[in-house]
Amino acid sequence: MYAEVIVDLLNSETDKVFDYIIPDNLNIKEGTRVLVPFGNRKIEGYVIKIKNQTELSLNKLKPIIKVLDDFVAIIPEMLTLKDYMVEKYNLRLADTLRLFIPSEMRGSKVRPIIKTYCELNLGNNLENIINKLPKNAKRQIELLSFLTKSGKTEISILNNKFGSNNVKKFISLKYILETKEEVERSPDYVGEKQTILKHTKEQERAIDNIILNKYEKYLLHGVTGSGKTEVYMTIIENVLKLNKSAIMLVPEISLTPQIMHNFKSRFGENVALLHSGLSAGERFDEWRRVRSGKARVVVGARSAIFAPIENVGVIIIDEEHDSSYSSESNPRYKTQEIADFRAKYNNCPLILGSATPSINSYYQAEKGNYKLLELPTRANGKEMPKIQIVDMLSEIRNGNMGIFSNVLKNELYDCINEKKQAMLFLNRRGYASFMMCRNCGYVAKCSDCDVSLVYHKYEDRLKCHYCGKRFKALTKCPQCGSSEIKQGAIGTQKVVDELRSMFPSVNILRMDNDTTKNKNAHQKILEEFSSSHPGILVGTQMIAKGHDFPDVTLVGIIDADQSLYQSDYRSPERAFALITQVSGRAGRKDLEGKVILQTYNPKHYVYKFASNYNYKAFYEKEINLRETTKFPPFTTIVRILVSSENEDLTKNVIRKIYNELADIYNSNKESFYYFNAMKSPVGRIKNKIRYQILMRFTKSIEGDIMKKIYAITDSEKCAKVSIFVEIDPQNLS
Ligand code: ADP
Numbered sequence: 001m002y003a004e005v006i007v008d009l010l011n012s013e014t015d016k017v018f019d020y021i022i023p024d025n026l027n028i029k030e031g032t033r034v035l036v037p038f039g040n041r042k043i044e045g046y047v048i049k050i051k052n053q054t055e056l057s058l059n060k061l062k063p064i065i066k067v068l069d070d071f072v073a074i075i076p077e078m079l080t081l082k083d084y085m086v087e088k089y090n091l092r093l094a095d096t097l098r099l100f101i102p103s104e105m106r107g108s109k110v111r112p113i114i115k116t117y118c119e120l121n122l123g124n125n126l127e128n129i130i131n132k133l134p135k136n137a138k139r140q141i142e143l144l145s146f147l148t149k150s151g152k153t154e155i156s157i158l159n160n161k162f163g164s165n166n167v168k169k170f171i172s173l174k175y176i177l178e179t180k181e182e183v184e185r186s187p188d189y190v191g192e193k194q195t196i197l198k199h200t201k202e203q204e205r206a207i208d209n210i211i212l213n214k215y216e217k218y219l220l221h222g223v224t225g226s227g228k229t230e231v232y233m234t235i236i237e238n239v240l241k242l243n244k245s246a247i248m249l250v251p252e253i254s255l256t257p258q259i260m261h262n263f264k265s266r267f268g269e270n271v272a273l274l275h276s277g278l279s280a281g282e283r284f285d286e287w288r289r290v291r292s293g294k295a296r297v298v299v300g301a302r303s304a305i306f307a308p309i310e311n312v313g314v315i316i317i318d319e320e321h322d323s324s325y326s327s328e329s330n331p332r333y334k335t336q337e338i339a340d341f342r343a344k345y346n347n348c349p350l351i352l353g354s355a356t357p358s359i360n361s362y363y364q365a366e367k368g369n370y371k372l373l374e375l376p377t378r379a380n381g382k383e384m385p386k387i388q389i390v391d392m393l394s395e396i397r398n399g400n401m402g403i404f405s406n407v408l409k410n411e412l413y414d415c416i417n418e419k420k421q422a423m424l425f426l427n428r429r430g431y432a433s434f435m436m437c438r439n440c441g442y443v444a445k446c447s448d449c450d451v452s453l454v455y456h457k458y459e460d461r462l463k464c465h466y467c468g469k470r471f472k473a474l475t476k477c478p479q480c481g482s483s484e485i486k487q488g489a490i491g492t493q494k495v496v497d498e499l500r501s502m503f504p505s506v507n508i509l510r511m512d513n514d515t516t517k518n519k520n521a522h523q524k525i526l527e528e529f530s531s532s533h534p535g536i537l538v539g540t541q542m543i544a545k546g547h548d549f550p551d552v553t554l555v556g557i558i559d560a561d562q563s564l565y566q567s568d569y570r571s572p573e574r575a576f577a578l579i580t581q582v583s584g585r586a587g588r589k590d591l592e593g594k595v596i597l598q599t600y601n602p603k604h605y606v607y608k609f610a611s612n613y614n615y616k617a618f619y620e621k622e623i624n625l626r627e628t629t630k631f632p633p634f635t636t637i638v639r640i641l642v643s644s645e646n647e648d649l650t651k652n653v654i655r656k657i658y659n660e661l662a663d664i665y666n667s668n669k670e671s672f673y674y675f676n677a678m679k680s681p682v683g684r685i686k687n688k689i690r691y692q693i694l695m696r697f698t699k700s701i702e703g704d705i706m707k708k709i710y711a712i713t714d715s716e717k718c719a720k721v722s723i724f725v726e727i728d729p730q731n732l733s
């Protein structure tokens with residue numbers, strides 16, 4: 001027999017299928033990971049097919065060396081998915097297969113923890129044995145009587161107490177039996193007992209409308225606090241009753257301890273959690289609990305869509321509008337599309353849930369491609385918190401130059417006096433967004449990227465938010481020598497500083513990328529906030545999602561315009577979602593909540609609709625705009641990004657690709673709305689020069705054109721230049 005093997009090398013030359021001989025003594029199936037000879041090296045690889053014949057001459061073929069795992073690592077469904085992804089996204093085979101297993105498995109970096117246990121061999125007569133032992137063998141006798149009392153014991157304990165020679169001797173004499181057992185490294189989220197909720201009529205209707213055992217896409221549009229999680233959990237329960245399994249995805253940053261506690265208490269050991277906060281060992285063991293079928297409910301961030309789970313009965317994507325569901329680095333893919341593939345393969349429902357569905361998803365629901373389910377009110381019957389829009393220009397006119405409007409200040413004082421909690425949202429970490437010379441206009445920039453540096457006061461450093469490089473803060477302008485240095489727009493650090501001087505005795509916490517680098521830091525901040533009365537939590541979009549703090553009565557959005565005025569056609573959609581999410585943190589239990597939204601453009605339609613929680617009116621406005629301006633979902637945007645360290649080389653490649661594409665453009669002019677080559681908005685990152693081609697064309701020709709685009713870009717690939725093709729990219733910088 002022969003095996004088709006993909007070797008685990010990220011090299012375009014070797015990224016194809018190689019044939020190997022399967023030796024008779026090896027148990028190899030499709031999906032098994034193996035070690036194979038490759039040139040004069042030994043390399044890990046994946047068997048993707050087993051066959052009786054090979055076209056190659058036998059003297060050229062080598063046998064597989066060994067099998068790497070005692071289970072099949074890649075299930076048949078994932079082998080099919082690999083073909084789909086390679087074709088759809090033009091990915092390399094090895095890149096794709098790597099997505100399907102924990103990275104720790106490659107190179108056997110992590111292994112299962114196996115512990116050895118000992119117990120008495122009851123087949124022996126203990127008294128006889130003891131009588132045979134010399135009288136002075138005190139420790140040996142003690143060992144036997146210890147085991148009589150304690151039963152099965154870990155060998156290391158016995159070795160310490162009674163000496164490893166004695167233990168070894170008894171094992172070889174078969175007085176003691178040795179067993180090996182795997183110990184699982186499971187993340188310890190304890191589930192607390194939950195009261196069983198009586199479903200609201202709306203929840204009941206949504207649950208009844210979802211048909212199991214049938215492929216269908218659903219869009220669950222439910223306001224924040226409407227009890228979507230309860231709907232998900234009930235559906236999962238029903239799926240488990242059918243002896244099937246479930247995948248539920250949430251954005252990485254909303255994988256809060258709350259969600260995990262909820263799922264653990266409902267499904268116990270049946271849940272596996274897959275996310276980046278786990279240690280390598282934990283991730284490996286959780287993955288294997290899924291693979292072995294011990295855990296049939298997978299909860300995780302984006303990459304959990306590749307969980308090796310069989311017989312899937314439902315796939316749920318919570319906060320489906322979240323941009324983290326698109327992978328932005330190689331290998332690029334869209335989670336919704338993978339989920340759709342798996343739902344079809346398993347003939348099961350795919351449920352997309354959100355309080356603010358993406359414009360595209362809602363459009364699909366309108367067209368009847370998704371079934372729309374709605375939860376228009378909060379589960380506890382409470383009103384949504386009132387959102388008050390504050391015009392910051394009129395604050396300035398009235399002499400208030402500070403970060404906080406008078407309204408927000410007053411609300412903060414009230415909230416603190418009543419010993420309640422407030423959350424202040426600002427989507428910019430650091431202290432000031434840039435440092436600039438007032439005299440000559442010099443702006444501090446990263447040496448490796450074409451972006452300005454952000455000032456971080458606590459470290460007194462300038463940091464590049466693209467590559468992470470750090471620089472000395474400016475005290476004097478390096479260009480003109482002036483010491484008149486101006487700071488740009490404020491960040492979370494500065495908000496905290498201000499608050500500390502306003503409320504010296506109040507616990508003020510900050511949650512952003514800078515304060516949550518360490519494992520569990522996230523959880524610690526949330527726990528501390530939860531027990532602070534009064535308390536204020538300042539944060540970036542990390543605080544916008546998933547949290548359920550009953551005593552938060554005030555939410556402040558410090559600079560709403562910051563998300564709105566990004567040069568991206570989705571900025572209004574993202575701003576609307578963010579405002580809705582953040583506002584949803586207030587007044588979740590018995591206390592009434594209030595939201596203060598600060599802006600320099602109080603009349604903007606996004607604020608008008610968001611402050612009334614009027615998603616549908618917002619959607620109508622936005623979809624009309626997209627139609628007239630020819631943006632998705634009415635067109636497909638494709639970006640070809642070329643980057644290298646050499647500017648001339650980059651320009652040459654982009655020109656060549658552009659010229660070849662011109663043919664396609666010329667013969668499809670009526671379907672094209674845009675076609676241009678240019679330097680990328682951020683022209684340099686990590687010292688690589690970036691150029692791009694942008695295209696916009698109707699959906700109807702997408703399939704055809706993508707194949708041609710891939711063929712052209714593939715032919716230009718070389719070691720010094722990287723070329724990425726992205727369809728509807730989340731980020732156009
Ligand atoms: P969403 O995900 O839609 O924002 P959650 O699932 O977080 O909402 O639910 C919000 C709150 O409502 C939670 O505290 C939850 O326990 C509660 N809840 C959910 N369903 C019910 C119900 N049927 N009756 C009472 N409370 C409910």
Ligand code: ZN
Pocket residue numbers: 437438439440441442477478479480481482
């Ligand atoms: Zn200067």
Ligand code: ZN
Pocket residue numbers: 446447448449464465466467468469686
């Ligand atoms: Zn940089």
